[in-house]
Amino acid sequence: MSISQAWYRTRQFWLAWRTEPPSEEELAAARSVLTTEQMTLFLLLQPSEQIHALRVLQTIQLQGESDHDLQTAALLHDIGKARAPLKLWERVVIVFGKHFFPQHVQAWGSGEPRGWKRPFVIAEQHPAWGGEMAAEAGLSPRAVSLIQRHQTHEALDPISQQEDRLLSILQAADQQN
Numbered sequence: 001m002s003i004s005q006a007w008y009r010t011r012q013f014w015l016a017w018r019t020e021p022p023s024e025e026e027l028a029a030a031r032s033v034l035t036t037e038q039m040t041l042f043l044l045l046q047p048s049e050q051i052h053a054l055r056v057l058q059t060i061q062l063q064g065e066s067d068h069d070l071q072t073a074a075l076l077h078d079i080g081k082a083r084a085p086l087k088l089w090e091r092v093v094i095v096f097g098k099h100f101f102p103q104h105v106q107a108w109g110s111g112e113p114r115g116w117k118r119p120f121v122i123a124e125q126h127p128a129w130g131g132e133m134a135a136e137a138g139l140s141p142r143a144v145s146l147i148q149r150h151q152t153h154e155a156l157d158p159i160s161q162q163e164d165r166l167l168s169i170l171q172a173a174d175q176q177n
Contacts (some may be wrong), residue, residue, distance in 0.1 A: 026054055032142040033057065033071045037137050042075055044082035053078065055177035060169060070166045073146035077174060080130030080147075081122060082115075090119035110132060127151050146170055 022030075023086075030042050045053065057074040059148025065071070086094075098105050098119060108117045131148035139147075144164055149167055 013045040018115055022050050022054060025056055026051075030075050030167060033068070033075060035138070037070065038076065038139065039080070041133060041137050042081050045078065046081075046085055049078050049081060052177055056170070056173045063169070063173075065169060066168060068090060069140050069143040069146060070170060072143045073150070073166075073170055074173065076130065076134055076139070076143075077147050077150045078126060078130065079133050080126030081130065082133070083126070083129045084122050085116070086122055087170065090122070094117045094123045114122060142166075 014136075027050075030050075031039055034042055038176055042050065053075045056077070057071055060070060060074050080104070094105075106124060108120035111117060111121060113121040127148050127150055131144050133146050134144045135141075145159060145163060146167055150170055152167075155156070
């Protein structure tokens with residue numbers, strides 16, 4: 001792990017540990033993008049995840065990106081984690097697992113979120129779960145696809161140049177925050 005990665009993970013841990021729920025002013029940014037039903041989904045996220053999503057949205061907006069599907073996906077990209085909320089110590093387990101056992105993490109991520117594999121299952125499957133939840137909440141097919149693909153880093157068959165461009169923007173903003 002490089003020094004910049006260690007700093008990033010330390011910052012993430014600190015923010016997750018001491019994050020208070022977003023203020024009404026901060027939530028107004030989400031409400032300006034999401035429908036009432038989508039906002040209900042957003043509020044299922046843990047406070048640290050809400051703050052993270054709001055930072056991803058802000059990063060995208062500061063880049064001048066106004067695509068509604070992209071902004072919606074920024075706010076709801078981690079919604080699948082609401083199906084099985086992670087405890088702080090489980091987040092630490094995921095980071096160490098990915099660092100020390102990267103070749104095993106994907107295999108550990110299959111199955112049901114139970115036992116010692118629980119954090120890895122959530123980490124691996126939350127994009128698919130989030131896509132299902134987003135589709136049920138009426139998000140557009142493109143926003144659903146962005147949520148489902150937000151952790152995909154291997155080369156995929158391109159869906160469309162525009163969607164792949166939006167996915168790259170979402171992934172970069174997610175990594176920054």
